[in-house]
Amino acid sequence: MNKKIRVCDGGSCLYDGAVKILRTIEEQTGLAPGQSNNEYDFDRCDCTGHCGMGPNVVVDDEVVIHEAEEETVMEKINKKEGAPLIQGVDVDIDAIMKDLV
Ligand code: FES
Numbered sequence: 864m865n866k867k868i869r870v871c872d873g874g875s876c877l878y879d880g881a882v883k884i885l886r887t888i889e890e891q892t893g894l895a896p897g898q899s900n901n902e903y904d905f906d907r908c909d910c911t912g913h914c915g916m917g918p919n920v921v922v923d924d925e926v927v928i929h930e931a932e933e934e935t936v937m938e939k940i941n942k943k944e945g946a947p948l949i950q951g952v953d954v955d956i957d958a959i960m961k962d963l964v
Contacts, residue, residue: 865904868940869921870896871933873910875919881928884918887933888940911948921948 870876870885885907889895894905913919916929920936926945939945939947 864900865899866940866943867904867921867923868892869906869908871909871911871913871917871921872907872917873914875910875914875953876919879917881918883933884920884931884936887936888920891937901959924948 868888868953870881870888872881872885880951888905892903892905894896896898896905896907898905908921911919911921911927913927913929918931920928920931920940922928922940922943922945923927925948926943927948928939928945
């Protein structure tokens with residue numbers, strides 16, 4: 864199974880250098896966003912909710928590499944080295960608002 868790579872192209876990550884990260888991954892995988900091969904499935908993604916730590920790269924929907932750097936991003940992708948990606952957190956808005964009001 865190939866490794867799924869998603870580079871956030873939200874405004875904050877673009878400001879923090881996501882384009883350089885996209886180019887680095889393109890050069891090192893030979894793939895453009897939206898393409899895949901036996902090793903990688905590469906594309907852009909929407910905001911991951913980690914805007915203060917961009918550019919962010921999500922690997923296999925499991926980890927997110929914060930503050931990705933051109934020199935190390937492929938190594939981190941291949942080792943799946945990053946923070947756990949937390950999705951679908953269940954927040955009880957009514958309970959939070961009750962405490963605030
Ligand atoms: S813009 Fe990339 S995490 Fe929000």
